[in-house]
Every structure is written in C-alpha cells, then in structure tokens.
Amino acid sequence: MxxxxxxxxxxxxxGRLFSVLLENEQFVEKARKxxxxxxxxxxxxxxxIFVSPEGVVLGxxxxxxxxxxxxxxxxxxxxxxxxxxxxxxxxxxxKLRIRGRIAKVLELVPLLQPxxxxxxxxxxxxxx
Numbered sequence: 001m002x003x004x005x006x007x008x009x010x011x012x013x014x015g016r017l018f019s020v021l022l023e024n025e026q027f028v029e030k031a032r033k034x035x036x037x038x039x040x041x042x043x044x045x046x047x048x049i050f051v052s053p054e055g056v057v058l059g060x061x062x063x064x065x066x067x068x069x070x071x072x073x074x075x076x077x078x079x080x081x082x083x084x085x086x087x088x089x090x091x092x093x094x095k096l097r098i099r100g101r102i103a104k105v106l107e108l109v110p111l112l113q114p115x116x117x118x119x120x121x122x123x124x125x126x127x128x
Contacts, residue, residue, distance in 0.1 A: 003128055004074045007045040011058045013126045014040065014049050017081065018056045020118045027111045028053050034104065039066035044073045068100035078128070081119035 004010040021027050030036070037052035039062055050062040057063060072080075076095045079085035087109050090096035098105055 002044050002074055003078045004045055004047075007042075007047040009126065010042055010045060010047040010074045010077075011049065013122060013128070014042070014047065014077065015056050015058050016122050017115050017119055018049060018051045020122075021051070021112065021115050022053070022055065024111075024114045027114070030108065030111055034108075035067060036104070036108070037064070037066045037068070039069045040077070041069060041071045042074045042077055043071075044075065047074060066100075068098065068105060070105070071097040071099075078123070081116060082123070083116055 004013070031053040037050070040047075040049040040051070042048070048058070048060055048062075050057040050066060052063075052066075054063075072090070072095060076085065076090060080087060080090060080096070085095070087096065087106070091098065091102065
C-alpha cells in the first residue's frame, strides 16, 4: 500500500513542497535563467504537478510543455524528499525516469535543499 492514500493528498503535500522552493530566490532565479519548468508525473496514486518560476499547477492543466518531465511513484518521491533515496540511485535503478536533460536535473539538485529540509515537516503535518 502507498504512503499516500489518495492522489489528492499527494498533490497537496507535493504542491506545498514546491511552493517552498518558489519562496527561495536562488532557485527562482536559476529556474528563470535556465527556462526551467518541470512536470512531475506520480503514480500509485496518480498525481501530476507542474512547476515553473511562475508557480505550481496541480492536475493535468499544465500551462505549457515542461522542459523536464519526471516520472516516479509517490512512494519513490516520498523516499527521495526524505533523503532515503539519492537522486542518482533513483535514476540508475529506474525508479525515477526523466524526459529532458538529465544533466540539468542533476545540476539543480543542490538548489532543492530547502525542499529536502522542509519535506519531513510537511509530511508529518499531513500525517505521513
């Protein structure tokens, strides 16, 4: 059974997580400079999140085609954000599939630190 009982709950938790990133000026500046947008496609349960410097959009209504698409289960995402599963390991084992430039994803991982730092609290607030 998944850590998340519903796609709605996963969307809420991950939506809050990416909102934290958009509060970080260094992340936003880098995302704008690199024209970075990300479509996260989670499964088990299904959940889609679009992230760009302009904001977070939940569901299938992405405002434009993302530069990078990340596909994984919600449990994999949960393990990644908790720091239990390193991004390179997730990629190497096929738990995280990337469409777009992998090098760009790996380059941005250090900028995601504020989200890694806050995720345990966000997950705990959601009862996970």
